[in-house]
Amino acid sequence: MAERAPKIRLYVDAPLRQGLEVETQTQAHYLVNVMRQSAGDRVELFNGEDGAWAAEILRAGKRAVSMRCVAKTSEQSMPPDLELLFAPIKKARTDFIVEKATELGVRSIRPVFTRFTNAERVRPEKLRAHCIEAAEQCGGTFVPDLRDAAPLDAVLSDWPEGRKLLFCDERMDAPDAAAALRNAGPGAWSILIGPEGGFSDEESARLRALPFATTVMLGPRVLRADTAAVAALTLWQSALGDW
Amino acid sequence: MAERAPKIRLYVDAPLRQGLEVETQTQAHYLVNVMRQSAGDRVELFNGEDGAWAAEILRAGKRAVSMRCVAKTSEQSMPPDLELLFAPIKKARTDFIVEKATELGVRSIRPVFTRFTNAERVRPEKLRAHCIEAAEQCGGTFVPDLRDAAPLDAVLSDWPEGRKLLFCDERMDAPDAAAALRNAGPGAWSILIGPEGGFSDEESARLRALPFATTVMLGPRVLRADTAAVAALTLWQSALGDW
Structure with a gap:
C-alpha cells in the first residue's frame, strides 16, 4: 500500500494477484500509441473483484501489451447495493x-x-x-x-x-x-x-x-x-x- | 391562472403585460419553420421578471413573429440566492x-x-x-x-x-x-x-x-x-x- 498508484488506470477482465501476468489486446493501441507507454512503465489495473494493482509493462506491442502485477494499490471497494x-x-x-x-x-x-x-x-x-x-x-x-x-x-x-x-x-x-x-x-x-x-x-x-x-x-x-x-x-x- | 400553459416556451428580452405586443426576430425561424406555428397559435413567454404569459401569435413571418400577451400562466419565481x-x-x-x-x-x-x-x-x-x-x-x-x-x-x-x-x-x-x-x-x-x-x-x-x-x-x-x-x-x- 506504500506504492503510489500509477496515473493510467485500466479495467481488465482477468484475475489480479501478486506476480501474475495480464495481457491486453483491446487496450494495446491506447497504451502504446495514445499514451506512449513502453516496457518498464507502470499502470494501475482493476477487475472489479481483486482491488487495484500497480502493474509493470513487460512487453508493449502494437497488438498486445503484457503486464505483471507488482503491488496492490488499493483494496477492492464495493458501492452500496x-x-x-x-x-x-x-x-x-x-x-x-x-x-x-x-x-x-x-x-x-x-x-x-x-x-x-x-x-x-x-x-x-x-x-x-x-x-x-x-x-x-x-x-x-x-x-x-x-x-x-x-x-x-x-x-x-x-x-x-x-x-x-x-x-x-x-x-x-x-x-x-x-x-x-x-x-x-x-x-x-x-x-x-x-x-x-x-x-x-x-x-x-x-x-x-x-x-x-x-x-x-x-x-x-x-x-x-x-x-x-x-x-x-x-x-x-x-x-x-x-x- | 386558469389558462393552461402552452407547450412552446420562449425567453424574450421585452416587458410582458396583459395585451402587450412582443416581436421576436431571432426565434422566428424556430417558431415558423421548426415548430410550424402560425397566427392564432399560442406560446408561453417569460423574461425573467414578469412571470410567464400565454401569448397569441398575431403575425408569423419568416423574419419576425409578433405575439400578444393574453393571460399570465405563472407568477415570477426566483431561485434562491x-x-x-x-x-x-x-x-x-x-x-x-x-x-x-x-x-x-x-x-x-x-x-x-x-x-x-x-x-x-x-x-x-x-x-x-x-x-x-x-x-x-x-x-x-x-x-x-x-x-x-x-x-x-x-x-x-x-x-x-x-x-x-x-x-x-x-x-x-x-x-x-x-x-x-x-x-x-x-x-x-x-x-x-x-x-x-x-x-x-x-x-x-x-x-x-x-x-x-x-x-x-x-x-x-x-x-x-x-x-x-x-x-x-x-x-x-x-x-x-x-x-
Missing part, C-alpha cells in the same frame, strides 16, 4: 446517465422501457464501455453490472423481496426526497427515473401504490431525465449511502 | 454544467480561472444561450445571470460581505457536504467547483482558511467536475434551498 433503473433517452444523455451513475456509485444499471420511452433501442456494449471508462476515470475499483433492458411492468412484477424503490415522479405533489429517504431507511434500493415525457398517469398510480416504493419529487423545477438521475443518486448517497 | 463558480472544462462538459445549474436553480453563474484550468476561453454568448434553452425547457421563469469570467484569486479577494462559500475539494479529508451545509445554515451562497485537475495545494490551503468558506467532500470516489457541480447544487438545494 444501489441500482439505477432508467428509461433510455437520446444517446448523449443516456451515455451521460451511465457515466454519472458509475461515478456516483451504483452496483447495477438497468434500462427500462416505459409508456413514453421513445428511444429506439439501447446498445449494451456501448453502455458497458461508458461504465468502464467512468470507473477508470473516477479511481474506483468496481464497474456496475449492466443488466438487460426490460419493460417497466415486467421489472415491477418480478420485484426482488426486500428491495426498496425510489420513484422520482415529475408530478409536483410528492414529498422532498432527502427526508423521505431518511424515513424509509437503509437497505437494498433501486432508483427509477423516467423518460423526457415523464410517466403516464397509469404508471404513476401503479408505482405510488407499490408497498416497496417511496415516491418523491426533486425540487420545484422540472428536471431533465439526466439531471434527475444525478440528483436522485446524489441525495440517496448522501442520505443512505457511503458519502 | 445561489451562485455557481466553476472552472471551465471541455466544451461539452462546460455546456452541461451551465444547463444543469439553470435547471437545478441558481441566481448566477460565473466561470473562474484556477491554477489547473486549461480551457482556452469561454464563450459567454454560447453559455448564455444554453442557460436560456435550459430555462425554456425546465418550465422556469428565470434565466441565471452569466457573470464575466475572472481569476479565482480576484474573485476571492473581492468577496461580497456576508456571502458564504461552499468549497468542494477533491482531497478526501473534508466533512460530508449535507451535514456541513446544515451546520453552516441558510443565506447567500456560492458553490466553487474546480477543473478536472482539481485545486493546487496553495489554492486549497487558501480556500480552507477563508472565514466564509465551508470545505466539503462529495463522497469517496473522485467525481468529474461536471458531476461534482450537479451533486453539490443538489445537496445545497436539498439542505438549504427551495427543494
